[in-house]
Amino acid sequence: MVKMKDVAELAGVSSAAVSRYLNGGYISADKAERIKQAIELTGYVRSSQARALRTGSTKLIGVIVPKINSESVSRITAGIGQVLGRRGYQMLLANTDNAADRELEYLDLFQNHPVDGIVLVATMITDEHRRAIESCRVPIVLIGQNVEGAACVYHDDYEAAFELGHALAGRVDGKIAYIGVTEEDRAAGYDRRRGFEAGLRAAGNPLDAALIRLGSFTLDSGYGAARELLSVDPDVSFIACATDTMAAGALRAIDEVRGMGEGIHRVSGFGDNAFLRALTGGIPTVHYGYLTSGVEATNMLLNTLDGVEGESGLKTLKLGHQLMNV
Amino acid sequence: MVKMKDVAELAGVSSAAVSRYLNGGYISADKAERIKQAIELTGYVRSSQARALRTGSTKLIGVIVPKINSESVSRITAGIGQVLGRRGYQMLLANTDNAADRELEYLDLFQNHPVDGIVLVATMITDEHRRAIESCRVPIVLIGQNVEGAACVYHDDYEAAFELGHALAGRVDGKIAYIGVTEEDRAAGYDRRRGFEAGLRAAGNPLDAALIRLGSFTLDSGYGAARELLSVDPDVSFIACATDTMAAGALRAIDEVRGMGEGIHRVSGFGDNAFLRALTGGIPTVHYGYLTSGVEATNMLLNTLDGVEGESGLKTLKLGHQLMNV
DNA sequence: TATTATGGTGAAAGCGATTTCAATGACAGG
């Protein structure tokens, strides 16, 4: 492995000069040229490990996600990766498989170890999380939740759910049921349910608390909850879900119990899943710019790290949403 | 930041002793105990950068994927991450967005830089790829393609497509069309099309070459190709696709042109997508153990790196498949 | 002419670990 010293010798300069050449310090034109040639000749690449040890910066960003194989998360991740690549950073990906404690574990691992910054695609935010975020040694940005005191890029789930509920209230005859997710997930659990309820109520068609069920983000859990709802109360004619994935499960349940329908105006979701859109013609749902949230969050983080002036540093950013098919 | 020397001083030993304690060298019981206490007291964690510089190993694995937001890839990635986490490695994720040149770029970046090994979720394998893989400084495993001379974990797309074609040939009345992907993708493009054609032919119902179209892995491209097929030949009654995603697009096209049907026995795909399964009741498709392929490939790679004896090192591994809904 | 700046330069001091090496004391065998 050719190292800096070799290049320096070949170019007839000191390794300090080579380092300066590489990092843009004082260097005369002719030596710069000789160094450039020597580098090309030897195929030298600098050891990021040595550089990291010396400078303390690794050009690595830790990305913590709750589950990689979900459409929303993988879109966010795509956005993050896009910006990271463009700006010369690399992504250290940690998948917690929805286990909050592994989230903390990685948060720990990352800051003690090699990353310059962290993007946390957040679900549950416990007090322990808040503490860990607070005491984080490197800059950190959250995606998907709005947490006081931390930089966040999020969508207004309450508002979106309110609008969805309000819009739906009038167009559904029969009872509306709701399949949510754990309220520990403030955004997808608490905010969406409360917003939806408030929207229905505002439209004069309040949600029957007996028709609320809890799913676990999966298609199967949506299916199971829907089956139960349909068997408990045959008057249920519409099932609103906290995610499109669960809505797909609910749809299957409805198909099984009631026969195939035209697929729309029987369930609603969140996320505007492409498959659901194509295969059902479009259920009422909320479109979020997932990719954008990854992009925005990452730009924010890197601006702080690179000290880009004029550009905004860490702050909280609310992104817009769009009601679909209502 | 507390360093090894601090721990050593507190414990009244040399830093060499602390290093030995950490790495399992000769150390007496009482000193071990004192070091243990000192570490707990100070909250010392060792700098992976310094360690990496000295040992040359980063405990980082580079993972190159063509696109993160696709079900198959994200399942594979989940499998990779699972093993990596369990075995004390971390994942450096590079998303090439389906650009073959960025694949090469990352291959380069990774081996010059900080990773101990590479998992390449492969699509197109050009000669340049082959050369890059050949000359790779670190161990590398491919997923999804079977390339001579490289360690590969793959599915037998030809065989699966053959079986699918053969099974389908008898049950479809009317013409069968095919939407494939670029044949530069040997597995998903070339093998699937050829296998499917051979299966149909073997069953005495050969594919009309005029009814073959090319998509680009996306739902929309499946939709577009299907629209065209349906307008070109009204006798087309079944559209086989190289991926479930394109099949979903084709299904939407069929729905639009011919009205909603019962959703099955009109298209087929590859990948056994969960949404498709739930929303259509199940189209004929091939189930691959994507997660398993990630797991197997990563275990193989880490076995080589860690020098696990008894366990298999780098080799090529063909995984099974399963026909669904035929 | 006497002083400052100013662009350029290399030697050398780290960054925080791992690992070689020679030295130590204890202890069994002769």
Next chain:
DNA sequence: CCTGTCATTGAAATCGCTTTCACCATAATA
């Protein structure tokens, strides 16, 4: 008592880079 093992030990050398620092020309200023 002497010698050879053997488990332990710390000093010191690296790993490959960045960065300070002192220093040197040369140009600009007084």
